[in-house]
Amino acid sequence: MITLVKNIQTLVNVRENHSLLRGKALSELPCIQDAYLLIENDIILNYGKMEDLENNQSVSPNNIIDATHQHVLPTWCDSHTHLVFAGSRENEFVDKIKGLTYTEIAANGGGILHSAEKVNNASVEELFESAWKRLQEIIQHGTGAVEIKSGYGLSVDAEIKMLRVIKLLKEKSPIPIKSTFLAAHTFPLIYKDNHQGYIDLIIQQMLPIIEKEKLADYVDVFCENGFFSVNEMEQICNAAIRMGLKPKLHVNQIHSIGALQKAISLDALSVDHLETMTEKDIDDLANSNTIGTLLPSAAFFLRMQYQPARAIVDAGAAIALASDYNPGSSPSGNMNFVISLACIQMKLLPEEAINAATLNAAYAMGMDHQLGSISVGKKANLIFTKKIPSLAYFPYSFGSNLIEKVMISGEIF
Numbered sequence: 001m002i003t004l005v006k007n008i009q010t011l012v013n014v015r016e017n018h019s020l021l022r023g024k025a026l027s028e029l030p031c032i033q034d035a036y037l038l039i040e041n042d043i044i045l046n047y048g049k050m051e052d053l054e055n056n057q058s059v060s061p062n063n064i065i066d067a068t069h070q071h072v073l074p075t076w077c078d079s080h081t082h083l084v085f086a087g088s089r090e091n092e093f094v095d096k097i098k099g100l101t102y103t104e105i106a107a108n109g110g111g112i113l114h115s116a117e118k119v120n121n122a123s124v125e126e127l128f129e130s131a132w133k134r135l136q137e138i139i140q141h142g143t144g145a146v147e148i149k150s151g152y153g154l155s156v157d158a159e160i161k162m163l164r165v166i167k168l169l170k171e172k173s174p175i176p177i178k179s180t181f182l183a184a185h186t187f188p189l190i191y192k193d194n195h196q197g198y199i200d201l202i203i204q205q206m207l208p209i210i211e212k213e214k215l216a217d218y219v220d221v222f223c224e225n226g227f228f229s230v231n232e233m234e235q236i237c238n239a240a241i242r243m244g245l246k247p248k249l250h251v252n253q254i255h256s257i258g259a260l261q262k263a264i265s266l267d268a269l270s271v272d273h274l275e276t277m278t279e280k281d282i283d284d285l286a287n288s289n290t291i292g293t294l295l296p297s298a299a300f301f302l303r304m305q306y307q308p309a310r311a312i313v314d315a316g317a318a319i320a321l322a323s324d325y326n327p328g329s330s331p332s333g334n335m336n337f338v339i340s341l342a343c344i345q346m347k348l349l350p351e352e353a354i355n356a357a358t359l360n361a362a363y364a365m366g367m368d369h370q371l372g373s374i375s376v377g378k379k380a381n382l383i384f385t386k387k388i389p390s391l392a393y394f395p396y397s398f399g400s401n402l403i404e405k406v407m408i409s410g411e412i413f
């Protein structure tokens, strides 16, 4: 099946050779005006200017889509979510409005522990069904690849159950999924005073099952005061690295405690959150190969300071944007809102935000060969916008749905 998309007003993020974008390069977003795009089954076959279509068209399409007045972009890659969960936490949301802090709620057995109780009581089918609905919703909002973490199980059975649900989602999902093992999300109450006991459980009981059933692509740890220390993170990561799981880590959300430096020395693919960054943290990140994944909707929802994106980019670090979709700190997986927030509150240029949510985000989940740009041989996962006056209108007009349709694997979703 050959699909021709013709009369595209602007074809966005067109690249043949690419690498991770940092510094000035993040603001360069290559586009073709008045373009065509040829797709063979689920793969981008060719593209160019409409005026060159006749010369270059050696194949005759059996499907033609007219994209007059539309911008066509690669779909968003959401490289950090927790979208398998049970129940919701709007009661804590109200408690926070009344004055409790995130840490106080967690200390009272709320927060992650509250979600863990619900996940422990939920069946695989229930978890799958609710996650499936969230997955359908984020695809409609333009997400074409997603990373999903465990971390609301916190017991051998429930962590493995979550990972099996993610594996099932991978098998059935129209979009690619990466799976991350996050048993080190918080200490279960019974291990509150026996941290080593829980770490041993992770290393000696959970990791061998994960290795045997190939249940994860990455390992994650929430490294933060009151959660996992830098040394505890290192122990868990070293064990996971030995079985081939690269770290993607929650660091510098509330405190700067040396987690970022340790993550870099562990060759982490990404360090995520980064609300709290010292100048040294920014420099160290800029001088590393690790990607900084910024989660502005979590800062928004928790009323925290936003990630210092401008300083991080200007120092030369590579950044990605992700939704952090989860019931506690970002109950939304809408990447369009994330991109608007990045521009409005963190002063990223629209071009920078789009690059950070597509190409760099694809790198941050190991999918840069298949997704993140309009390139020959990549997957035809595309966003078709409604008629908009310019690309900057997309983040500017926050809260409006400006997506006309989404294409996944060459087919309209």
Ligand code: NIG
Binding pocket: 111, 112, 115, 222, 250, 253, 298, 324, 326, 327, 328, 329, 330
């Ligand atoms: O990425 N910070 C750690 N974990 C999640 C929130 C988890 C929760 O509150 O349920 C996050 O923000």
Ligand code: FE
Binding pocket: 080, 081, 082, 250, 324, 326
């Ligand atoms: Fe998270």
